[in-house]
Amino acid sequence: MDQTHKISFWTAVLMNINIMVGIGIFILPPLMTQRAGYASFLGWPLVALVVLPIVLSVAAMARLFPGAGSFYSYAKNIIGPNAGFFSGWGYYLGYTGVGAFMTIALRDDVILPHFPMNPVLFNLLFITTISLLSLLNIKTIGRIQNAGTIFKILPLLIVLAVFIAYWNPAFHITLPSLGNVPSVVPFALFGYWGFEVCCTISHLIEGDKNSASRAILLAFGIIMVLYSLFHFGILHIMGAKNLAAAGSAKDFVYFLGLSPYAQALFSTFITVTIAFVFINAVFSIFTAVSSTLQAMAHENILPYSQALIKQSKQHRPWVAIIIQGILTFIITCTTSNKSIFIAVINLGILTAFFLTLIALFKLQRRMGQTKQIGMTILAFISLGYFTHASWMDKGLGATHLMKFVSTLPLLAGFAIGYAMYQYKKRTAATGQ
Numbered sequence: 060m061d062q063t064h065k066i067s068f069w070t071a072v073l074m075n076i077n078i079m080v081g082i083g084i085f086i087l088p089p090l091m092t093q094r095a096g097y098a099s100f101l102g103w104p105l106v107a108l109v110v111l112p113i114v115l116s117v118a119a120m121a122r123l124f125p126g127a128g129s130f131y132s133y134a135k136n137i138i139g140p141n142a143g144f145f146s147g148w149g150y151y152l153g154y155t156g157v158g159a160f161m162t163i164a165l166r167d168d169v170i171l172p173h174f175p176m177n178p179v180l181f182n183l184l185f186i187t188t189i190s191l192l193s194l195l196n197i198k199t200i201g202r203i204q205n206a207g208t209i210f211k212i213l214p215l216l217i218v219l220a221v222f223i224a225y226w227n228p229a230f231h232i233t234l235p236s237l238g239n240v241p242s243v244v245p246f247a248l249f250g251y252w253g254f255e256v257c258c259t260i261s262h263l264i265e266g267d268k269n270s271a272s273r274a275i276l277l278a279f280g281i282i283m284v285l286y287s288l289f290h291f292g293i294l295h296i297m298g299a300k301n302l303a304a305a306g307s308a309k310d311f312v313y314f315l316g317l318s319p320y321a322q323a324l325f326s327t328f329i330t331v332t333i334a335f336v337f338i339n340a341v342f343s344i345f346t347a348v349s350s351t352l353q354a355m356a357h358e359n360i361l362p363y364s365q366a367l368i369k370q371s372k373q374h375r376p377w378v379a380i381i382i383q384g385i386l387t388f389i390i391t392c393t394t395s396n397k398s399i400f401i402a403v404i405n406l407g408i409l410t411a412f413f414l415t416l417i418a419l420f421k422l423q424r425r426m427g428q429t430k431q432i433g434m435t436i437l438a439f440i441s442l443g444y445f446t447h448a449s450w451m452d453k454g455l456g457a458t459h460l461m462k463f464v465s466t467l468p469l470l471a472g473f474a475i476g477y478a479m480y481q482y483k484k485r486t487a488a489t490g491q
Contacts, residue, residue, distance in 0.1 A: 068270050070202075074343055075254060075278035080211055080285075083250025085308045085333055086164055088290050091243040092303040096236035099299075100290035102243035103250070107283040109444060110251060112437035113412060114279050117255045118272035119431065120419050130411040131355050137418035140360070146414035147355050148476040151348055152469065153407030155383065157252060158344040159390035160400045162186065165337035166391075168307055169330060182391045189338070190384035193345040196373040211336040214329055215289045218311065222292030225315070230295060244448040249401045250286060252408060253343075254279040309333050349379040359487065362479050399465045405449040407469050413442055 066074070091099040120133055130150045135143020166181050254275055293302060293311045301314065312326045353376040356367030371377045394400065416438050423432050449455070456462040 068274060071270065071274040072278045072281075074346075075274055076212070076282060079251060079253040079278070079282045080215070080336060080340070083246075084215065084286055084289060085336065086168065087246045087250055088293060088308045089302055089305045091246050091290070092294070092299055094242045095239040096233065096299045096303075097230055097294055098232045098236040098240050099243055100287055100294060101237075101240050102247040103283060103286040103290060105240060106244055106247040106251060107279070107287075109244075109441045110248070110254075112434055112441050113416075114254055114275065116416055116419055116435050116438040117412070118275045119434075120415060121272045121275065123419075123422065130415050131351065131358075133418045134414040135358070137421050138414065142414050142417070143358075144355075144360060144477070144480050145473070146411045146418075147351060148473065148480075149407050149410035149414075151351050151355075152472045152476070153252075153404050153411065154344055154348045154351075155386050156390065156400065156404040156407060156469075158341050158348070158383075159387050160404065161337050161341050161344070162387065162391050163400075165334065165341075169334050169337065173330065179392055182388055185338075185341075186384050186388045186391070189341050189345055190380055192342055193349065193380045193383075194371055194373065194375050194377055196375070210332060211339055212285065213332050214309065214336075215285050218289050218292040218296070219285075221315070222295050225296045227295040227298060229298065241448070242452075244445065245402055245405055245452045245454075247286075248405055248445055248449070251279070251282070252404070253340075254282070307333075345380060345383055349376050349383050352376070352379040352382065360480055360483055362483055364483070394468070399455060402449045402452050402455040403466055403469045405445065406466060407472075409442060409446050409449070413439075413446075416442065 088099065091102050095102065124133055124136070131143050131147025133143075134146035162182065162185060165185070166178060170176075170181065171178070289308075293308050296311045297305065297314045301310075302308070309329050312322060312329050315322070315325070317325060353368055355361055356364040356379065358364075361367060366378050367382070368376065369378050416435060420432065420435050420439075423429075423435060450462060455465045
């Protein structure tokens with residue numbers, strides 16, 4: 060591919076950060092604090108430690124298989140076509156859910172409180188705008204996201220700069236709150252999704268085959284530090300009780316002791332900044348996930364694959380982007396339960412990671428990489444822990460039957476996708 064249609068290494072790092080710094084760090088701290096009080100900030104380094112083997116394994120796979128498709132290609136080339144489909148489709152469904160969730164959070168927590176309007180109309184206008192932006196040249200997209208990423212982390216940097224001045228002597232971690240830290244795992248895990256996005260666009264990154272894996276590791280490390288310190292800082296500024304009762308972490312502006320005028324001005328600035336956080340994150344998701352759908356279409360495993368692989372003059376998969384917009388719009392108009400959303404998204408994405416790790420394990424055995432297999436086994440253990448934590452989360456339901464009912468939208472998505480996949484296989488076999 061021509062270098063004019065590629066992005067730099069640092070743009071890739073910022074794009075990874077861009078997706079991770081979304082709804083998680085602003086919406087989840089209050090939910091985490093409700094469960095684990097002053098110990099809640101420890102959820103971020105805990106999840107980062109447990110997810111690290113997965114990060115290292117995904118980075119290894121990105122080195123071994125640079126190119127478009129990522130999770131679909133990994134499983135398909137090493138395990139088989141069916142595994143490839145479920146891996147790619149699970150990733151696609153999961154991140155379509157992430158984009159829809161961020162749209163709902165932007166709508167309900169940031170925009171509508173200040174500018175009341177019909178929610179469906181907002182969904183339509185916002186998703187149409189994001190779809191049109193996603194059609195721009197990848198270089199232009201990269202420049203927009205570079206500026207957006209720097210702007211969106213400003214609230215985090217502000218808290219890191221001032222929280223020492225609001226050090227709370229009442230800050231105290233009790234044994235019960237420490238014991239509740241594992242209960243915040245599904246929330247913190249959701250906040251890290253996106254660390255692997257460079258896999259889906261590795262063919263668009265300048266440099267050698269290691270560029271994607273380096274971008275993944277660097278972005279993940281930066282985000283772990285920022286998340287932990289930001290959450291720690293707002294606990295000092297607001298106190299655990301106030302943070303747990305808040306609708307969003309952006310409410311820290313009301314605890315800085317500013318004059319009414321300065322408070323109103325600063326609050327408006329933070330609100331605008333956080334609006335850009337959501338917009339930029341959804342923008343990045345459209346860029347990454349439409350590439351996954353296009354890669355699956357290149358394999359001719361979906362109905363109308365020839366249409367899905369079409370590219371604009373800007374080398375953008377315009378049909379895949381439109382489909383992405385339509386699906387996101389449908390989801391935003393049909394559901395809004397945040398706890399269920401998070402658990403279901405986690406389960407969808409974990410499916411893709413599980414199949415990818417199976418592929419990596421088989422490849423390492425085939426290549427005789429016995430030293431690397433140990434890290435892959437640790438990654439499997441981490442995935443098992445995250446899957447169990449997501450399933451057992453009380454937000455998904457009190458009983459296994461209720462949890463099953465909550466996951467029906469995800470299961471329906473898999474069933475519809477698999478039916479399309481089988482239909483395409485049969486029509487291809489008969490030559491229709």
